[in-house]
Amino acid sequence: MIIAFASLFGRQYEGGANWLEVTLHCLGTLPDPPTCLLIDATDDVLPQTIRGAAHVRAVPLRHSHESRARRLVKRVARRLRQRSWEAPAITRLAAEHGVDLWVAFAWFEGLGSHRPLLVAYPDFQFRHLPEYFEPGEIKHREEQWAHVAEHAEGVVTISAATAADALASHPQIEDKLYVCGFPPVFRDEDLQLDPGEVRRKYRLPERFFLVSNQFWEHKNHALVLRALAELKRRGEPPPVVVFTGRPYDPRRPDYFTRLLMFVNEQGLHEHCRFLGVLPRAEQIALIRAASAVVQPSRFEGRGAITEETSLLGTQLLCSDLRAQRELNLPGAIFFDVDDVAGLADLLRRDYPHEQKGERDIADESLRLSRDYGARMMEICEGVLRKRRPRQRRGGAAG
Numbered sequence: 001m002i003i004a005f006a007s008l009f010g011r012q013y014e015g016g017a018n019w020l021e022v023t024l025h026c027l028g029t030l031p032d033p034p035t036c037l038l039i040d041a042t043d044d045v046l047p048q049t050i051r052g053a054a055h056v057r058a059v060p061l062r063h064s065h066e067s068r069a070r071r072l073v074k075r076v077a078r079r080l081r082q083r084s085w086e087a088p089a090i091t092r093l094a095a096e097h098g099v100d101l102w103v104a105f106a107w108f109e110g111l112g113s114h115r116p117l118l119v120a121y122p123d124f125q126f127r128h129l130p131e132y133f134e135p136g137e138i139k140h141r142e143e144q145w146a147h148v149a150e151h152a153e154g155v156v157t158i159s160a161a162t163a164a165d166a167l168a169s170h171p172q173i174e175d176k177l178y179v180c181g182f183p184p185v186f187r188d189e190d191l192q193l194d195p196g197e198v199r200r201k202y203r204l205p206e207r208f209f210l211v212s213n214q215f216w217e218h219k220n221h222a223l224v225l226r227a228l229a230e231l232k233r234r235g236e237p238p239p240v241v242v243f244t245g246r247p248y249d250p251r252r253p254d255y256f257t258r259l260l261m262f263v264n265e266q267g268l269h270e271h272c273r274f275l276g277v278l279p280r281a282e283q284i285a286l287i288r289a290a291s292a293v294v295q296p297s298r299f300e301g302r303g304a305i306t307e308e309t310s311l312l313g314t315q316l317l318c319s320d321l322r323a324q325r326e327l328n329l330p331g332a333i334f335f336d337v338d339d340v341a342g343l344a345d346l347l348r349r350d351y352p353h354e355q356k357g358e359r360d361i362a363d364e365s366l367r368l369s370r371d372y373g374a375r376m377m378e379i380c381e382g383v384l385r386k387r388r389p390r391q392r393r394g395g396a397a398g
Helices: 014-027 068-080 088-097 135-151 160-169 171-176 195-201 221-234 255-266 280-289 304-312 340-348 358-394
Strands: 002-006 035-039 056-059 101-105 117-120 154-157 177-179 208-212 240-244 272-276 292-295 315-319 333-335
Touching: 002 014, 002 088, 014 035, 014 101, 014 358, 035 088, 101 358, 117 358, 135 160, 154 160, 154 171, 154 358, 160 171, 160 177, 171 177, 195 280, 208 280, 221 240, 221 255, 221 340, 240 280, 280 304, 292 304, 292 340, 304 315, 304 358, 333 340
Parallel strands: 002 035, 002 101, 035 056, 101 117, 117 154, 154 177, 208 240, 208 292, 240 272, 292 315, 315 333
Antiparallel strands: none
């Protein structure tokens, strides 16, 4: 099977890029992996996990130099002939490579509606937390989702919670909706750093808590800071909390600055460490070294950090969200997204630390990767089986 994936690498969309990287990697663990074409990408943007993989090929698009007016005329002519429009570069690529299935995260730009398409749809945060979105963006996302629901041959969600949101507005897609959450992937080389050495490199105490989220406002870092301030108000020594992640929210550009102002106002400098974006191996080592990982987010489509923490054997303190509850992570402790006092109490406690061996972690990750890869192939094959009878009856648009 030849599958064309829309590339998200190098586009500042960490969630989608993470899904794509893990999916391509896991398909490569199968005994007979599909050929995966990464459309509109070059080798230099590929993550190390898949760079050089025999089943993955980066395919740059050769964009046409036609004028915009000329392209518009051709597009209108196709529509008048009731043919599906698509970008000429995609048409050339489809003919050259004989693609069986097209796969994208959210949508495949430039792809004609006559192509068999499987969409991995991220989540419906814009419905649950509309205050973080402009009205025009909410309208655009609802329109995008309606287009996906109508035109995609199959839709994959990463959690049952997201699937329920999808069915709430479009129950008619139930027969083409699949739940398939991607697993945490840990390669042997990701686990070689000693957690204690990395902790000492960043001058962290033996007891510290870790928050590993991008600094988007809905990730709710403010709750953690307020919990530290609450402990200080009580006269109890707050622990050190380490924050990693890109310090920028494109929807709230001043968010990170406001967090730093709160730290300054409350005198929390010695209890907060902001480390930015770390190399993958160091990030994993800090998760393993931490007393607990705190995931305070107000919304998650699934929550990759929660599964990574569980597999690595570190205690998880987690906001009480449906998507995170459904993971059934052993030992996870849940708190309300607005419960400052409750989280403060959790930050006072000591937690047992299960020091999992590197071999056990890597073996479990490989098992989960193979299971996910097999499930994704099953979905891809099922989408094509459903499509072929319709092609035989009515023919494919060209």
